[in-house]
Amino acid sequence: MGSAKFNDQMPLHLPHEAAMGREDFLRGPSNQAAFDMIDLWPNWPASWVLLAGPVGAGKSHLAKIWQEMSGAQIVTIDALNRSDPTSLVSAGAVIIEDADCPGRDDTALFHLLNAAREARAFVLITARNWPESWGVTLPDLMSRLRLTTPVEIFEPDDELLRSVLVKLFADRQLMPDPSVIEYILMRMERSIGAALKIVEAVDRQALAQHRTITRPFVAMIIKALSEEAEGSTGDL
Incomplete structure (x- = not known):
C-alpha cells in the first residue's frame, strides 16, 4: 500500500458560516471559567480582561458573544497599529484580538490602554499565551498588561471535543454517523485546532x-494529514 494522498483536483472552496451566538458556544471544564467571565460583564473584577488559550479554543467566539453584549469594537493588530486610540475606545468597549501575533506595535497598544483608562472603557484582549512570552519591549506596556484580569482556556476533554466535532460538521451542513465522530475522536490530537483541521480536510476531500x-474515508484523511505533518507527502 502506498502513502495516502489527497485529491489534487480540489473543488471551489465554498465558505461556510460558523454559528457564533451565545447559545452556540459549547461549554466544558476547559472553558467554563472563560465563559463565566464573559457572562459576568459588566461586573468584571477589573475593566480589562486578558483571555488566553490555544488556537481554535473559542477565544474569537467568546469575543463575538461579548461584542453582542457590550457593543465593543473588534480591533485587529493591523488596525491597532494605524488607528487613533481615542476613536477605538469611543464605544466604551474594545476587543483586541490575537495580541501576541507578529507585527504588534507595543507603543500603539500602550496608547490604546491609556485611552481606555481615561475613557473608563472595557477592554477584552485575546492571545495564545500570557504577555511574558510576547516579547514586549516596552516596560510601561507590561505594567498595563499586569492590570488585566487573566482567564485561561485549556485544551478540551473528550466530551467537549465530541461536541465540537459535531458542531464543526453541522456548520458545513454535514451530519456524519456517530460512529464516524467516535472514530475521529479516538485517533485525533486532543485539541480543537486538530478538530478544525480534520473536519476541513474531510469536507474538502468529500x-x-x-x-x-x-x-474508511475518514481513516484515509487522518492518515494523509499525519503523513503530511511528518513531511512524507505533498501539500494539502
Whole structure:
C-alpha cells in the first residue's frame, strides 16, 4: 500500500458560516471559567480582561458573544497599529484580538490602554499565551498588561471535543454517523485546532472525490494529514 494522498483536483472552496451566538458556544471544564467571565460583564473584577488559550479554543467566539453584549469594537493588530486610540475606545468597549501575533506595535497598544483608562472603557484582549512570552519591549506596556484580569482556556476533554466535532460538521451542513465522530475522536490530537483541521480536510476531500463520509474515508484523511505533518507527502 502506498502513502495516502489527497485529491489534487480540489473543488471551489465554498465558505461556510460558523454559528457564533451565545447559545452556540459549547461549554466544558476547559472553558467554563472563560465563559463565566464573559457572562459576568459588566461586573468584571477589573475593566480589562486578558483571555488566553490555544488556537481554535473559542477565544474569537467568546469575543463575538461579548461584542453582542457590550457593543465593543473588534480591533485587529493591523488596525491597532494605524488607528487613533481615542476613536477605538469611543464605544466604551474594545476587543483586541490575537495580541501576541507578529507585527504588534507595543507603543500603539500602550496608547490604546491609556485611552481606555481615561475613557473608563472595557477592554477584552485575546492571545495564545500570557504577555511574558510576547516579547514586549516596552516596560510601561507590561505594567498595563499586569492590570488585566487573566482567564485561561485549556485544551478540551473528550466530551467537549465530541461536541465540537459535531458542531464543526453541522456548520458545513454535514451530519456524519456517530460512529464516524467516535472514530475521529479516538485517533485525533486532543485539541480543537486538530478538530478544525480534520473536519476541513474531510469536507474538502468529500467534495473533491464525491465521497460519503464513512470511517474508511475518514481513516484515509487522518492518515494523509499525519503523513503530511511528518513531511512524507505533498501539500494539502
